[in-house]
Amino acid sequence: MQRAILALSLVSAAALANPFSNATLDAAAQLQQQAMQSSAAYQIVEDLTTEIGPRLPGTAADMRAVQWAQARFKAMGFDKVYIEPVQVPHWERRAISAQVTQPYPQALVITALGNSVGTPESGITAPIVRFATLADLEAAPAGSLTGKLAFIDHQMERSRDGRGYGPVVKARSKGASIAASKGAVGLLLRSVGTDSHRFAHTGVMRYAKGIAKVPAVTLSAPDADQLTRMLQRDSHVELSMNIQTESFSPKTSYNVIGEITGSSKADEIVLIGAHLDSWDEGTGALDDGAGVGIVVGAAQQIIDAKLKPQRTIRVALFAAEEIGLVGAKAYRDAHKGELDKHYIAAEADFGAGPIYAIHSRVGEHALSDFNAMAKQLESLGVKRGNNNSWGGPDMSVLPPLGVPVAGLALDGTDYFDYHHTPDDTLDKIPPAAIQQSSAVYTVFTWLMANANSNLRPIPLPKS
Amino acid sequence: MQRAILALSLVSAAALANPFSNATLDAAAQLQQQAMQSSAAYQIVEDLTTEIGPRLPGTAADMRAVQWAQARFKAMGFDKVYIEPVQVPHWERRAISAQVTQPYPQALVITALGNSVGTPESGITAPIVRFATLADLEAAPAGSLTGKLAFIDHQMERSRDGRGYGPVVKARSKGASIAASKGAVGLLLRSVGTDSHRFAHTGVMRYAKGIAKVPAVTLSAPDADQLTRMLQRDSHVELSMNIQTESFSPKTSYNVIGEITGSSKADEIVLIGAHLDSWDEGTGALDDGAGVGIVVGAAQQIIDAKLKPQRTIRVALFAAEEIGLVGAKAYRDAHKGELDKHYIAAEADFGAGPIYAIHSRVGEHALSDFNAMAKQLESLGVKRGNNNSWGGPDMSVLPPLGVPVAGLALDGTDYFDYHHTPDDTLDKIPPAAIQQSSAVYTVFTWLMANANSNLRPIPLPKS
Numbered sequence: 001m002q003r004a005i006l007a008l009s010l011v012s013a014a015a016l017a018n019p020f021s022n023a024t025l026d027a028a029a030q031l032q033q034q035a036m037q038s039s040a041a042y043q044i045v046e047d048l049t050t051e052i053g054p055r056l057p058g059t060a061a062d063m064r065a066v067q068w069a070q071a072r073f074k075a076m077g078f079d080k081v082y083i084e085p086v087q088v089p090h091w092e093r094r095a096i097s098a099q100v101t102q103p104y105p106q107a108l109v110i111t112a113l114g115n116s117v118g119t120p121e122s123g124i125t126a127p128i129v130r131f132a133t134l135a136d137l138e139a140a141p142a143g144s145l146t147g148k149l150a151f152i153d154h155q156m157e158r159s160r161d162g163r164g165y166g167p168v169v170k171a172r173s174k175g176a177s178i179a180a181s182k183g184a185v186g187l188l189l190r191s192v193g194t195d196s197h198r199f200a201h202t203g204v205m206r207y208a209k210g211i212a213k214v215p216a217v218t219l220s221a222p223d224a225d226q227l228t229r230m231l232q233r234d235s236h237v238e239l240s241m242n243i244q245t246e247s248f249s250p251k252t253s254y255n256v257i258g259e260i261t262g263s264s265k266a267d268e269i270v271l272i273g274a275h276l277d278s279w280d281e282g283t284g285a286l287d288d289g290a291g292v293g294i295v296v297g298a299a300q301q302i303i304d305a306k307l308k309p310q311r312t313i314r315v316a317l318f319a320a321e322e323i324g325l326v327g328a329k330a331y332r333d334a335h336k337g338e339l340d341k342h343y344i345a346a347e348a349d350f351g352a353g354p355i356y357a358i359h360s361r362v363g364e365h366a367l368s369d370f371n372a373m374a375k376q377l378e379s380l381g382v383k384r385g386n387n388n389s390w391g392g393p394d395m396s397v398l399p400p401l402g403v404p405v406a407g408l409a410l411d412g413t414d415y416f417d418y419h420h421t422p423d424d425t426l427d428k429i430p431p432a433a434i435q436q437s438s439a440v441y442t443v444f445t446w447l448m449a450n451a452n453s454n455l456r457p458i459p460l461p462k463s
Numbered sequence: 464m465q466r467a468i469l470a471l472s473l474v475s476a477a478a479l480a481n482p483f484s485n486a487t488l489d490a491a492a493q494l495q496q497q498a499m500q501s502s503a504a505y506q507i508v509e510d511l512t513t514e515i516g517p518r519l520p521g522t523a524a525d526m527r528a529v530q531w532a533q534a535r536f537k538a539m540g541f542d543k544v545y546i547e548p549v550q551v552p553h554w555e556r557r558a559i560s561a562q563v564t565q566p567y568p569q570a571l572v573i574t575a576l577g578n579s580v581g582t583p584e585s586g587i588t589a590p591i592v593r594f595a596t597l598a599d600l601e602a603a604p605a606g607s608l609t610g611k612l613a614f615i616d617h618q619m620e621r622s623r624d625g626r627g628y629g630p631v632v633k634a635r636s637k638g639a640s641i642a643a644s645k646g647a648v649g650l651l652l653r654s655v656g657t658d659s660h661r662f663a664h665t666g667v668m669r670y671a672k673g674i675a676k677v678p679a680v681t682l683s684a685p686d687a688d689q690l691t692r693m694l695q696r697d698s699h700v701e702l703s704m705n706i707q708t709e710s711f712s713p714k715t716s717y718n719v720i721g722e723i724t725g726s727s728k729a730d731e732i733v734l735i736g737a738h739l740d741s742w743d744e745g746t747g748a749l750d751d752g753a754g755v756g757i758v759v760g761a762a763q764q765i766i767d768a769k770l771k772p773q774r775t776i777r778v779a780l781f782a783a784e785e786i787g788l789v790g791a792k793a794y795r796d797a798h799k800g801e802l803d804k805h806y807i808a809a810e811a812d813f814g815a816g817p818i819y820a821i822h823s824r825v826g827e828h829a830l831s832d833f834n835a836m837a838k839q840l841e842s843l844g845v846k847r848g849n850n851n852s853w854g855g856p857d858m859s860v861l862p863p864l865g866v867p868v869a870g871l872a873l874d875g876t877d878y879f880d881y882h883h884t885p886d887d888t889l890d891k892i893p894p895a896a897i898q899q900s901s902a903v904y905t906v907f908t909w910l911m912a913n914a915n916s917n918l919r920p921i922p923l924p925k926s
Contacts, residue, residue: 050692053569061569106516106524106746109885197660198745198885222888226746229513229889282661283569283689422572422661425685 019369020376024450028376028443031301035439036380041297042431044072045290045352049283049426056280057320058090058251065276069256069317072296077303078258078315086330088253088320091115093202093280094244098217100227101125103234108223110188111200111281112243113172113216114323115207119186123242124215126185130231134171137178146183149239150175151190153224158194162350162412168192169203176216177208186241187216190224192416198222199421202279204323215243253277253319255327260302262312262449269338270448271314271345272298272441273328273394275321282424286415289426291348292317293434298441309449311343318394321349328394332401342403344448344455346441347392350410352429353437358444359385359407361399362455369453370406377443380436385409387459404455406448408440482832483839487913491839491906494764498902499843504760505894507535508753508815512746512889519743520783521553521714528739532719532780535759540766541721541778549793551716551783554578556665556743557707561680563690564588566697571686573651574663574744575706576635576679577786578670582649586705587678589648593694597634600641609646612702613638614653616687621657625813625875631655632666639679640671649704650679653687655879661685662884665742667786678706716740716782718790723765725775725912732801733911734777734808735761735904736791736857738784745887749878752889754811755780756897761904772912774806781857784812791857795864805866807911807918809904810855813873815892816900821907822848822870824862825918832916833869840906843899848872850922867918869911871903 020028048068055065066083073081091114098110112118129144130151131137137150152171157164169192176187191201200218207213219227230237256276262268274291278284299315319327332339344362358377360370367387374384390396391405399405411433418424483491511531518528529546536544554577561573575581592607593614594600600613615634620627632655639650654664663681670676682690693700719739725731737754741747762778782790795802807825821840823833830850837847853859854868862868874896881887 046692050689050696051567053567053689104514104516196890197662198888199661222886222890225890226513226516226888229509233513423685425661425689427659427685427688 019453031442035301035442040300041293041434041438045293048289049285053283054280055278057088057277066254073258079261080259083254086253086319086327087250090248090251092246098241101238101240109198109220110217111202113205116216117213118243118245125240128237140182143183149186150179150184151188153190160413177211180212180214186214189218191218195417196221201420203420256317258315260313263308265311268311268343269314273316273347276317277320279420281422285426286351288349290352294348294438297438301442311449328397332397344404345395346406347395349392350412351415352434353410354433355408355437355440357383357385357409359389361389361458362404366453366455404458481835482916491909494905498764498905503763504756504897504901508756511752512748516746517743518741520551520740529717536721542724543722546717549716549782549790550713553711553714555709561704564701564703572661572683573680574665576668579679580676581706581708588703591700603645606646612649613642613647614651616653623876640674643675643677649677652681654681658880659684664883666883719780721778723776726771728774731774731806732777736779736810739780742883744885748889749814751812753815757811757901760901764905774912791860795860807867808858809869810858812855813875814878815897816873817896818871818900818903820846820848820872822852824852824921825867829916829918867921
């Protein structure tokens with residue numbers, strides 16, 4: 001009896017604490033059901049990756065992607081569709097090849113990192129020095145790599161939340177300059193990835209000022225293993241590589257934006273986003289066609305249901321995320337005057353899902369909103385997460401300016417098998433996963449557009 | 464009681480029928496135990512794929528592989544090591560690229576089939592006509608493909624025994640000439656493979672006499688799907704491709720042979736083999752480094768155990784299997800005079816295993832030998848198979864001349880994921896699988912070298 005009373009009082013407390021009106025919750029349930037029967041998100045990725053394919057920032061394909069997204073948004077029935085210019089760097093990969101010349105002559109599979117300079121036209125040939133980690137390279141004495149190629153063989157660990165990425169990706173962004181500072185003529189990096197297929201993973205790198213720019217390439221995992229086996233047999237392994245890349249003047253690309261205008265709070269914005277650009281060797285299906293499908297598909301559910309949100313729902317497809325969150329920074333600057341009207345922001349940029357948790361970064365007083373949201377999404381397998389989210393790569397530029405964010409955690413267990421490789425293609429997207437992810441985004445977006453709480457001020461780490 | 468007597472009499476009959484002496488069986492058990500604790504087979508593939516890598520017939524790497532194998536055989540302690548010359552065709556792949564030019568411009572992943580001619584230096588551009596199967600292409604009216612590229616999109620089915628290969632591989636060998644006979648300027652073939660990765664599978668093709676030679680290429684599965692999606696949206700899809708290949712005059716390569724000389728029946732031969740050559744884009748780990756490891760590893764177990772077989776055990780590593788069983792045919796011709804002394808032959812050329820069944824092609828009266836052998840190998844998960852084996856691709860040239868063969872069936876469920884792709888590398892070999900396979904070959908070889916039965920005459924289908 002005691003327990004029954006307790007249970008009853010908990011239910012009442014939960015009902016009282018629910019920050020969403022019954023009408024909002026009823027509509028959310030209807031939207032969830034509708035989204036779980038819709039193939040809209042998958043269809044969007046299919047269309048983008050088929051009709052545009054790779055869309056490297058600054059290229060003609062990038063421009064076609066912008067036109068494609070605009071046309072799609074207009075056809076979908078957004079209340080407003082517009083684009084905002086973004087100046088984007090423009091770098092392109094040309095011919096890339098590598099061969100071990102001795103002691104075991106054979107070709108290796110490599111690719112250039114984004115921003116990498118090329119070799120002279122005739123290529124370079126140099127002996128290889130292996131390091132287990134970037135820290136080991138950093139510890140090499142000055143001058144010890146003169147005339148050599150530095151090979152970092154750090155293997156990434158697989159995880160659902162991608163925590164294996166951080167410890168290895170620094171070698172990608174900074175390794176070339178650190179190697180060059182010791183005299184190296186190039187960087188060979190084991191791909192930042194979790195697969196064992198013959199694909200090298202690309203990604204952006206940076207040169208430090210005042211240090212010679214040397215070519216930076218990655219090896220596929222099987223090729224990194226092959227080099228290591230060769231070095232176990234013979235400490236003198238020589239590699240010849242020919243890297244041709246081209247850097248152009250910056251180009252104008254665009255963030256593409258669609259809005260469902262709010263009813264009673266039209267000036268307040270629920271921002272959901274993904275990035276439209278991709279690397280050049282795959283078709284950008286998981287990265288980030290899936291994100292485009294998830295967030296655009298979510299908006300489509302709300303439009304198709306003819307439901308009017310209180311706040312304005314804004315879908316932003318950002319330009320040039322891959323080469324430094326360029327579109328997101330342009331958005332932040334262009335919208336500086338209305339950032340205080342951004343109720344919350346969230347980005348899908350970690351594959352197709354499914355979504356297993358909802359993280360947030362909101363005021364402590366609003367945490368109950370997210371508990372209630374997670375409860376609403378329980379039947380889709382979603383749990384309440386933590387309050388430490390940065391909202392996704394692009395959206396991470398907003399919390400420092402006080403904007404609340406959510407992190408709808410996509411299952412990324414396999415994400416780094418395909419990330420930044422030629423193998424990032426449509427067949428890697430499980431239709432059921434992206435359907436669930438888009439359904440979660442649909443419910444999230446709808447609840448946020450109609451919630452009663454104020455989510456500010458947000459907690460931020462002391463800098 | 465009736466049943467107990469029956470069971471007893473069956474046991475007695477089996478004991479009586481056992482074609483192997485107790486000493487032979489004891490040694491087989493010892494060898495099996497030893498092989499199941501040995502990493503010899505894996506180590507051989509590791510060394511071959513690391514120190515030589517790809518070894519396309521007629522190339523410098525092919526010659527290095529022959530030297531490598533000879534040196535390895537000598538170091539192992541074979542009683543005899545020798546090579547036999549084989550004239551091999553010599554074809555090489557050069558630069559290969561393809562782009563859809565309209566309506567959805569983007570690069571596709573393709574590769575040339577072995578023997579394919581190239582395009583003019585400037586490439587070719589033509590519209591695509593899709594066919595679901597080779598039969599559909601064959602049914603196309605004469606002249607209907609003039610100036611077009613024929614695209615065959617037949618998907619291979621996965622199976623343990625590779626039965627999905629036959630129905631699709633004809634399109635690879637004959638598709639180009641059939642397409643050209645209808646006026647096509649080239650063949651685009653969905654890769655003969657079971658994976659969905661961005662690898663095109665190569666393989667040998669032939670031109671029919673009197674028909675124009677047109678370039679023959681394969682698309683990776685994701686790229687074939689991509690083309691099909693494009694054609695669903697727009698019937699006019701145009702592809703530009705540039706294929707550069709080179710045909711050279713035939714070269715002299717070698718079959719590499721090692722022998723453990725028999726004691727009482729030295730002139731009788733138990734022949735086990737694999738092929739030493741490989742395609743050029745992977746390191747030939749599963750095809751057929753694994754087979755090399757399995758059969759050479761088996762011989763190594765017997766040598767290391769210091770056991771003397773009654774018959775001579777001959778290990779043959781054949782040249783140029785990939786381009787038409789060239790080494791095997793040379794072996795057949797060079798050994799015509801002693802084929803009647805070949806007690807039995809078996810080849811490992813279907814990946815790393817494990818082995819799940821023992822098939823054969825021997826006289827009906829000797830079937831009990833194979834039942835007994837399967838019983839001996841039961842603890843390794845091996846079952847008795849059928850009597851319809853051809854002994855493997857290379858060995859298939861021997862039964863028509865009366866030579867008994869065995870087929871030690873390797874589990875090929877994943878084999879066509881990697882077959883003839885850049886992704887056929889060492890990491891695809893499960894150490895436990897190749898250990899079991901080599902252990903089975905060890906026991907098989909030992910039992911055959913000491914069996915009492917005559918395996919002839921063998922049953923052959925009427926031709």
